[in-house]
Amino acid sequence: MEKNIIRDRGAVYCNEGAWDALQEIISEIKPTKVFVLTDEHTQVDCLPYFLEHFHTAHIPIQLTIPAGEIYKTIATCLELWKQLSENGADRKSLLINLGGGVVTDLGGFVACTYQRGIDFINVPTSLLAMVDASVGGKNGVDLGALKNQIGIIHNPRAVIVDTQFLETLPPEQFKSGMSEMIKHGFIHSETYLQQAMAMSQSHTDETSQLIWDSILIKNSIITEDPLEQGLRKTLNYGHTLGHAIESYCLETPSKDSLLHGEAIAIGMILATYISHEQFSFPKEKLEETSAFLLKTFRKVDFSKPEIDEIIKLLIFDKKNTSGKIQFVLLENIGIHRLNCIVPNELIYDAFNFYGKLDKEA
Amino acid sequence: MEKNIIRDRGAVYCNEGAWDALQEIISEIKPTKVFVLTDEHTQVDCLPYFLEHFHTAHIPIQLTIPAGEIYKTIATCLELWKQLSENGADRKSLLINLGGGVVTDLGGFVACTYQRGIDFINVPTSLLAMVDASVGGKNGVDLGALKNQIGIIHNPRAVIVDTQFLETLPPEQFKSGMSEMIKHGFIHSETYLQQAMAMSQSHTDETSQLIWDSILIKNSIITEDPLEQGLRKTLNYGHTLGHAIESYCLETPSKDSLLHGEAIAIGMILATYISHEQFSFPKEKLEETSAFLLKTFRKVDFSKPEIDEIIKLLIFDKKNTSGKIQFVLLENIGIHRLNCIVPNELIYDAFNFYGKLDKEA
Numbered sequence: 001m002e003k004n005i006i007r008d009r010g011a012v013y014c015n016e017g018a019w020d021a022l023q024e025i026i027s028e029i030k031p032t033k034v035f036v037l038t039d040e041h042t043q044v045d046c047l048p049y050f051l052e053h054f055h056t057a058h059i060p061i062q063l064t065i066p067a068g069e070i071y072k073t074i075a076t077c078l079e080l081w082k083q084l085s086e087n088g089a090d091r092k093s094l095l096i097n098l099g100g101g102v103v104t105d106l107g108g109f110v111a112c113t114y115q116r117g118i119d120f121i122n123v124p125t126s127l128l129a130m131v132d133a134s135v136g137g138k139n140g141v142d143l144g145a146l147k148n149q150i151g152i153i154h155n156p157r158a159v160i161v162d163t164q165f166l167e168t169l170p171p172e173q174f175k176s177g178m179s180e181m182i183k184h185g186f187i188h189s190e191t192y193l194q195q196a197m198a199m200s201q202s203h204t205d206e207t208s209q210l211i212w213d214s215i216l217i218k219n220s221i222i223t224e225d226p227l228e229q230g231l232r233k234t235l236n237y238g239h240t241l242g243h244a245i246e247s248y249c250l251e252t253p254s255k256d257s258l259l260h261g262e263a264i265a266i267g268m269i270l271a272t273y274i275s276h277e278q279f280s281f282p283k284e285k286l287e288e289t290s291a292f293l294l295k296t297f298r299k300v301d302f303s304k305p306e307i308d309e310i311i312k313l314l315i316f317d318k319k320n321t322s323g324k325i326q327f328v329l330l331e332n333i334g335i336h337r338l339n340c341i342v343p344n345e346l347i348y349d350a351f352n353f354y355g356k357l358d359k360e361a
Numbered sequence: 362m363e364k365n366i367i368r369d370r371g372a373v374y375c376n377e378g379a380w381d382a383l384q385e386i387i388s389e390i391k392p393t394k395v396f397v398l399t400d401e402h403t404q405v406d407c408l409p410y411f412l413e414h415f416h417t418a419h420i421p422i423q424l425t426i427p428a429g430e431i432y433k434t435i436a437t438c439l440e441l442w443k444q445l446s447e448n449g450a451d452r453k454s455l456l457i458n459l460g461g462g463v464v465t466d467l468g469g470f471v472a473c474t475y476q477r478g479i480d481f482i483n484v485p486t487s488l489l490a491m492v493d494a495s496v497g498g499k500n501g502v503d504l505g506a507l508k509n510q511i512g513i514i515h516n517p518r519a520v521i522v523d524t525q526f527l528e529t530l531p532p533e534q535f536k537s538g539m540s541e542m543i544k545h546g547f548i549h550s551e552t553y554l555q556q557a558m559a560m561s562q563s564h565t566d567e568t569s570q571l572i573w574d575s576i577l578i579k580n581s582i583i584t585e586d587p588l589e590q591g592l593r594k595t596l597n598y599g600h601t602l603g604h605a606i607e608s609y610c611l612e613t614p615s616k617d618s619l620l621h622g623e624a625i626a627i628g629m630i631l632a633t634y635i636s637h638e639q640f641s642f643p644k645e646k647l648e649e650t651s652a653f654l655l656k657t658f659r660k661v662d663f664s665k666p667e668i669d670e671i672i673k674l675l676i677f678d679k680k681n682t683s684g685k686i687q688f689v690l691l692e693n694i695g696i697h698r699l700n701c702i703v704p705n706e707l708i709y710d711a712f713n714f715y716g717k718l719d720k721e722a
Contacts, residue, residue, distance in 0.1 A: 074435060074438075074439050077435075078435050081504055081510065081511055082504065082505075084438060085504060085507060085510060085677065087678070112513060113470075113474075113501070113512060113513055114510070114511065114513050115510060115512075115515060116499065116509075116512045116513050116514050117514070138477065140477060141475070143443065144443070144446075145443055146479075149442065149446060149475070149476060150442055150474050150475065150512065151474060151476075151477045152473060152474055152477055152478060153477050153478070243420060315449065316446065352653060
């Protein structure tokens with residue numbers, strides 16, 4: 001089966017035929033120069049495979065950034081803008097971002113703003129980047145501990161998904177991506193939720209199909225509501241508290257940093273608990289999903305003062321206006337409620353519920 | 362006469378009724394918070410007048426940057442993003458940029474990229490910002506000596522032009538703006554060119570009308586060719602060498618920095634000389650305009666090695682691709698030729714012509 005979403009900007013090609021599509025797009029763009037951006041990991045693990053499959057007359061100029069969310073900053077962008085400039089990049093140059101979400105988010109932002117915008121193509125190499133960052137056109141960088149505070153929305157020219165890259169992915173990174181697929185299950189359907197929870201890292205047709213389904217779920221939501229006025233907000237499920245937890249752990253030296261998916265997994269347990277309390281989300285599904293998420297992802301202890309700090313961070317969430325914290329909640333799997341105001345006490349209760357869950361159960 | 366260009370984004374209101382229009386737009390946007398950005402000069406010279414005319418329920422939060430092109434950098438943006446964040450700016454906040462081109466260009470970029478884009482309104486206070494930066498949606502910052510290397514194209518929600526601000530403008534800043542109006546004359550018509558050259562800084566209806574005509578000339582060009590595929594390139598007249606001269610003087614400690622209009626004035630003399638040599642632009646008009654520009658703007662001496670350096674800088678001009686330097690030239694006033702390749706020898710000849718012009722003549 002062909003796995004393509006075709007459109008002017010932001011076309012997605014997956015596996016069979018994807019590299020041929022890349023070649024065709026580049027013949028169409030006729031770039032003056034091609035740059036390929038990696039981080040220190042994907043330079044080693046993914047660039048050789050990429051170059052093997054990159055059959056055009058261009059010899060890409062390589063740009064590399066240090067690996068990790070802490071480098072998703074304006075300082076890193078500044079370094080890349082300078083390198084593009086020094087290497088003679090002009091308005092008709094092309095940037096290919098080869099890596100996980102940090103590389104595609106940051107590289108996309110650098111491309112959109114270099115000489116007021118050059119073409120870029122994303123080649124996501126992590127599961128998270130494949131199922132989350134590959135569609136939607138969001139790109140940008142963090143501002144201190146605040147995630148994606150600086151950025152713009154602009155689609156890449158195309159996205160090339162090759163699930164072969166997942167073979168080199170560390171298991172915890174694979175799980176981080178699974179977390180977003182599980183989120184797609186929560187907001188879409190019981191069937192997909194069960195499939196995502198049962199997924200394995202082995203590179204099988206079944207895994208590829210589940211990844212493609214996740215891309216299609218996200219794509220259909222974004223196509224229906226590109227400006228995030230309603231439905232698209234559902235993609236924020238588990239992210240309101242998840243982002244705040246991720247930011248808090250990132251900026252607190254005594255806390256281990258969490259991968260995005262790890263933080264979102266905690267955020268989903270909390271949001272599902274709140275959904276149960278506010279909208280009678282079924283108890284047995286709360287228990288089943290919480291047990292699965294707890295078993296699959298790291299458990300983090302939060303003290304009362306830490307929870308206070310996390311709640312303070314919520315007001316910096318881009319989704320919130322006028323200081324009101326707005327949650328996406330669920331009445332049931334696939335049935336959402338937008339713009340829910342949640343009292344702080346209920347947030348404390350949710351942390352209490354999470355804290356009491358038994359990892360060994 | 363009403364002076365308005367109405368459209369969804371980037372509407373321009375000039376003088377009578379402009380402040381009422383601002384009030385209406387703000388009632389429409391219903392921002393959660395209003396920020397007003399100035400530099401250290403406009404904070405003193407323009408902010409009190411602005412606040413007198415700002416009749417809404419909002420009390421604007423003031424942000425100030427140091428004055429001058431050398432602060433048109435990503436470092437200044439980073440400072441502003443932090444201040445917006447610390448002051449609780451959210452996606453529905455509004456940024457009003459009150460100042461010259463540096464403030465409107467940089468403030469626009471900060472707004473477009475804060476939380477993936479918030480609304481902004483430009484209130485240009487310099488003549489240059491009124492006639493040049495007010496339409497076209499270009500915004501951004503410099504990268505080292507390279508002008509506007511980082512940025513995006515995005516229209517402000519509206520532009521409020523009040524020519525009263527020109528009363529506080531130092532004469533050399535006024536002349537810097539005149540330079541762009543003269544450029545509009547070169548590419549548009551003999552009539553407007555003569556009017557622009559005869560203009561005075563006195564705040565008269567005639568001056569206001571000439572400013573509005575300049576805005577209309579630029580607007581009609583941009584409306585016809587928003588993507589800069591043809592006609593819009595004419596706005597680059599005098600800018601190819603002008604930008605390179607401006608950059609060179611900015612980064613060379615032994616050279617005095619030039620105002621944008623001063624550099625463009627030199628660029629126009631050079632481009633008009635090249636136009637005469639390549640396309641028989643009339644000699645008497647070359648002499649008349651060169652004499653006027655020389656008399657009105659600073660004359661700068663360039664040595665041979667300096668001209669070499671300036672030519673090197675041309676390849677970083679955003680308008681150039683594949684290392685080819687492309688000029689806009691003129692067959693006559695208002696009759697343009699795009700994408701002209703000019704041999705380096707002719708550029709040296711043009712500098713030679715400029716060098717021999719007698720300031721006292």
